Amino acid sequence: MKYIKTLIEPPIATIKIDRESHLNALNLELIKQLSNELSIIESVENIRAVIIMGVGNKAFVAGADIKEFSNYSITQGEALSKKGQDTLFNKIENFNKPIIAAINGYALGGGLELALSCHMRVASKNAKMGLPECSLGLIPGYGGTQRLVRTVGRTQATEMILTSKIIDADFAEKIGLINLQSNQEELLKKATQLATSCVKNSPKSLESAIKCINKNFDQEGLTFEQKELVNCLELMSLKRVFQLF
Numbered sequence: 001m002k003y004i005k006t007l008i009e010p011p012i013a014t015i016k017i018d019r020e021s022h023l024n025a026l027n028l029e030l031i032k033q034l035s036n037e038l039s040i041i042e043s044v045e046n047i048r049a050v051i052i053m054g055v056g057n058k059a060f061v062a063g064a065d066i067k068e069f070s071n072y073s074i075t076q077g078e079a080l081s082k083k084g085q086d087t088l089f090n091k092i093e094n095f096n097k098p099i100i101a102a103i104n105g106y107a108l109g110g111g112l113e114l115a116l117s118c119h120m121r122v123a124s125k126n127a128k129m130g131l132p133e134c135s136l137g138l139i140p141g142y143g144g145t146q147r148l149v150r151t152v153g154r155t156q157a158t159e160m161i162l163t164s165k166i167i168d169a170d171f172a173e174k175i176g177l178i179n180l181q182s183n184q185e186e187l188l189k190k191a192t193q194l195a196t197s198c199v200k201n202s203p204k205s206l207e208s209a210i211k212c213i214n215k216n217f218d219q220e221g222l223t224f225e226q227k228e229l230v231n232c233l234e235l236m237s238l239k240r241v242f243q244l245f
């Protein structure tokens with residue numbers, strides 16, 4: 001099954017996550033395909049910026065695939081979190097060209113974590129964003145505890161994570177989680193405008209600036225988050241997550 005559709009219109013590539021029947025939830029195969037697609041784009045010189053969005057008008061990504069996740073052993077859950085971080089989320093964050101998330105609906109759990117890995121975010125007015133993992137007996141496992149704090153500050157991030165609250169585009173803009181919002185029809189246009197404003201600048205400058213912006217990001221925090229996720233997994237039955245859902 002192919003989960004990724006890419007529209008190449010140099011200097012911008014738009015990657016669409018195409019698993020609409022599951023609100024574009026991230027299963028292992030999708031993570032692998034998205035990672036592979038980025039590896040290809042990384043070395044294409046005339047692509048200078050990337051937009052990631054979900055297919056449909058309901059979801060960017062509604063999280064990690066809970067059904068797939070619920071069948072995993074603790075060791076597999078740990079490996080999933082580590083593999084996702086290494087092969088996709090860190091890759092996006094450290095990409096050599098700007099990546100913009102165009103959040104066209106739900107961005108929950110791993111979906112918001114995916115958007116947080118991107119360098120900038122635009123969201124449609126119907127977007128709903130949150131990290132509901134604590135309500136499932138888990139914690140964010142794809143860098144959410146680290147990247148949300150860094151993006152919106154400790155006060156707002158702590159409230160979002162500990163209460164599992166879901167926020168709309170207005171609030172997300174107010175706290176600096178997104179760069180801008182637009183109506184659903186114009187979302188891709190707005191994301192493209194933002195990408196275009198970047199690509200007029202030198203590619204080497206963009207690459208260097210991204211490296212510098214990420215320089216103080218504490219990788220130890222990501223490893224620590226994975227360990228704490230495993231502690232949560234040990235304390236709960238993954239089956240219960242599935243039933244709750």
Ligand code: CAA
Nearest residue numbers: 021022023025062063064065066067108109110140141142
């Ligand atoms: N994983 C797998 N399938 C999902 C999914 C997910 N995260 N989210 C939605 N789907 C599937 C549903 O099972 C449903 O499929 P079926 O028709 O086969 O039953 C389909 O997508 C449509 O979903 P709903 O019928 O639920 O749509 P809705 O409009 O009623 O509700 C929603 C939308 C509020 C987003 C709801 O789907 C929902 O709450 N989804 C789960 C959100 C969530 O908890 N995400 C966090 C996951 S945990 C995580 O990401 C872990 C991590 O980082 C470690």
